[in-house]
Every structure is written in C-alpha cells, then in structure tokens.
Amino acid sequence: MTLDDNDKAILRELQEDASISNLNLSKKIGLSPSACLTRTKNLVETGIIKKFTTIVDEKKLGIEVTAIALINLSPLNRETIHSFLEDINKYPQVQECYTLTGSHDYMLKIVAKDMESYRNFIIDSLMQNPAVSGVDTSMVMSTEKRTVSVPIDEV
Amino acid sequence: MTLDDNDKAILRELQEDASISNLNLSKKIGLSPSACLTRTKNLVETGIIKKFTTIVDEKKLGIEVTAIALINLSPLNRETIHSFLEDINKYPQVQECYTLTGSHDYMLKIVAKDMESYRNFIIDSLMQNPAVSGVDTSMVMSTEKRTVSVPIDEV
DNA sequence: CTTGAAAGAGACACGTC
DNA sequence: GACGTGTCTCTTTCAAG
Numbered sequence: 001m002t003l004d005d006n007d008k009a010i011l012r013e014l015q016e017d018a019s020i021s022n023l024n025l026s027k028k029i030g031l032s033p034s035a036c037l038t039r040t041k042n043l044v045e046t047g048i049i050k051k052f053t054t055i056v057d058e059k060k061l062g063i064e065v066t067a068i069a070l071i072n073l074s075p076l077n078r079e080t081i082h083s084f085l086e087d088i089n090k091y092p093q094v095q096e097c098y099t100l101t102g103s104h105d106y107m108l109k110i111v112a113k114d115m116e117s118y119r120n121f122i123i124d125s126l127m128q129n130p131a132v133s134g135v136d137t138s139m140v141m142s143t144e145k146r147t148v149s150v151p152i153d154e155v
Numbered sequence: 156m157t158l159d160d161n162d163k164a165i166l167r168e169l170q171e172d173a174s175i176s177n178l179n180l181s182k183k184i185g186l187s188p189s190a191c192l193t194r195t196k197n198l199v200e201t202g203i204i205k206k207f208t209t210i211v212d213e214k215k216l217g218i219e220v221t222a223i224a225l226i227n228l229s230p231l232n233r234e235t236i237h238s239f240l241e242d243i244n245k246y247p248q249v250q251e252c253y254t255l256t257g258s259h260d261y262m263l264k265i266v267a268k269d270m271e272s273y274r275n276f277i278i279d280s281l282m283q284n285p286a287v288s289g290v291d292t293s294m295v296m297s298t299e300k301r302t303v304s305v306p307i308d309e310v
Numbered sequence: 311c312t313t314g315a316a317a318g319a320g321a322c323a324c325g326t327c
Numbered sequence: 328g329a330c331g332t333g334t335c336t337c338t339t340t341c342a343a344g
Contacts, residue, residue: 054207054208060203063310138262144254145251154268155217189311321335
C-alpha cells in the first residue's frame with residue numbers, strides 16, 4: 001500500500017477541491033483520464049480516501065460559540081468510558097473528541113449557537129452522565145487555522 | 156440569508172457525502188433536479204458552502220502522531236502575533252489553531268509521521284520563532300470522534 | 311417550483327500497447 | 328500499469344406550465 005507521486009498528486013488535489021472533474025484532475029497531474037480514474041477509485045477502495053464532504057461556514061449559519069472542554073471521568077473504567085463515548089457520538093455539537101495524555105481524560109471541541117445553548121448542552125446533556133466529574137471549558141476567541149488536509153509531502 | 160428546510164436538507168446530505176449526484180440528492184430531499192441544483196449553487200455562491208474536500212485516512216498514510224500543543228508568545232503584541240500566525244499558516248503539519256481564553260495564547264493541533272518528526276517540527280520550525288516562549292504538548296492517545304459537520308438541526 | 315426535452319460532458323468498460 | 332475509443336448515464340440548461 002505504497003503511494004507513488006501520481007497518487008500523492010491526486011490526494012493533494014482532491015483535498016484542495018473535491019469538486020474537480022476527473023478530466024481536469026487528469027490534466028493537472030499529467031495522466032490520462034482513465035488512468036487517473038482508476039487510481040482515484042483505488043484510493044477510495046483501499047480506504048485511503050475515507051469520504052468526500054462539504055465544508056460549511058458555521059458563522060453564516062449562526063454558530064457563534066466554539067469551545068474546548070477538558071473532561072474527567074470518575075470512576076474511570078471500561079463502563080464509564082463506554083457510556084461516555086456513546087454519548088459523545090450522539091451529540092452533533094461535539095465535532096472532535098480525543099483521549100489525551102496528562103491530567104485530563106478527554107478533550108472535546110464543541111460548537112453551539114450561542115453561550116446559552118452551550119451552557120444548556122453542558123448541563124442538560126453532557127453532565128447528565130453521572131461519570132462526568134469535571135468539565136473545564138476554554139472559549140475559542142478566534143479560529144486562526146482549520147483544515148482537514150493531511151500533509152502529503154511529509155509522508 | 157435564512158435557510159428553509161430544503162436548504163438544510165441539502166447541507167445535511169452534502170456534509171454526509173459530497174459525491175452524491177444532483178439527481179440522487181434531489182430525490183432524497185424530495186425536490187426536482189433543477190430546483191435542487193439552483194439551491195446548491197446558491198449555497199456555494201453565498202459562501203455558506205465553503206468548499207468540497209476529501210477526507211484522507213492519516214494512519215494509512217503513516218501519520219502516527221497527533222498532538223495538542225498550548226503555546227505562549229512573549230512578548231505578546233501585534234508584531235509577534237502576526238509573525239506567529241504567518242508561520243502557522245505555512246506549516247501543513249498544523250491542522251488547527253485557535254486563540255483561547257485562559258492562561259495559554261494558542262492551541263494547536265499538530266500531526267506528524269512519528270515522534271521524531273514531531274520533535275523536529277517543534278524545535279526546528281515552531282520554536283525558531285523567537286516570540287514562541289512556551290510549548291506545552293499533550294499527546295493524543297486516540298481519536299474518538301472527528302467531523303467537520305456543522306449541526307444543522309441546532310441552528 | 312415542476313415538468314420535459316435537448317445538448318453537452320463525464321464516467322466507465324472495453325481492447326491495445 | 329497507461330492509453331484511446333466507444334457507449335451510456337448524468338448533468339445542465341432551456342423552455343413552458
């Protein structure tokens with residue numbers, strides 16, 4: 001499962017703009033349309049390309065609040081972890097959830113319409129799980145960079 | 156710039172799978188193909204849809220390390236902020252950068268091939284900027300959730 | 311907004327190198 | 328593997344209702 005320069009060029013281009021046609025993509029990377037299509041399908045087939053998605057401007061939809069919340073569970077065991085992650089995957093407001101090294105168990109990135117709906121989410125949803133023992137929120141004042149692009153050149 | 160239920164349905168569907176054809180999309184939301192296309196183009200035109208992109212599986216490309224780094228600048232002023240953000244936007248390893256409330260100035264999400272290349276990035280790139288006075292790294296042990304989908308229903 | 315139709319473009323499967 | 332041809336489907340645009 002090793003990628004050559006053509007595959008990397010395809011990934012780089014599709015990360016930038018997935019709405020490009022196969023014809024234009026093949027021109028850009030200097031391959032025939034059919035060869036280009038075969039490679040792209042292979043990338044989807046092998047799961048290297050997970051999905052094609054649409055980036056929506058949150059602010060224009062009225063999402064005014066973004067927050068980073070550090071979470072602790074107590075007790076921290078198989079059952080509480082399972083039920084917590086089950087909750088997380090239900091909540092569309094939670095865009096990211098990571099298990100971290102250090103003094104906090106999880107880091108969440110949460111979006112909400114405004115401060116009140118953020119507070120409601122934390123209190124009425126997240127903290128309804130009795131295992132959630134600590135929620136340490138930092139507000140995002142501004143987003144300086146945000147991408148889902150993987151640095152192809154560094155691999 | 157207010158969205159009706161059809162617009163929301165289009166956004167929900169396109170966030171889920173941007174490779175859907177206009178024909179299938181129109182069927183799913185119960186609209187004629189031409190009406191559906193007009194709406195989708197309008198969403199792109201008004202910037203509510205920012206871009207179409209491709210989600211790539213980082214692990215399959217050999218990205219083994221994800222880290223959360225909390226950054227402090229010293230001194231913190233217009234010049235150091237400007238030069239720091241200029242750097243950040245240059246580095247493809249930095250996928251996210253937020254200005255936070257609290258005791259740290261910035262939070263970065265950084266990906267790297269392995270621990271060594273992460274260390275090299277921090278020392279040889281990030282800390283080369285003399286204004287970067289503190290780098291507090293937490294390693295991501297596992298990614299439990301990660302999406303770019305905006306919760307359309309909450310708006 | 312829908313329907314219907316026409317034209318253009320792209321996707322995809324072949325055969326060939 | 329890559330290329331080129333041919334076919335088929337989808338997209339797109341235009342009417343009219």
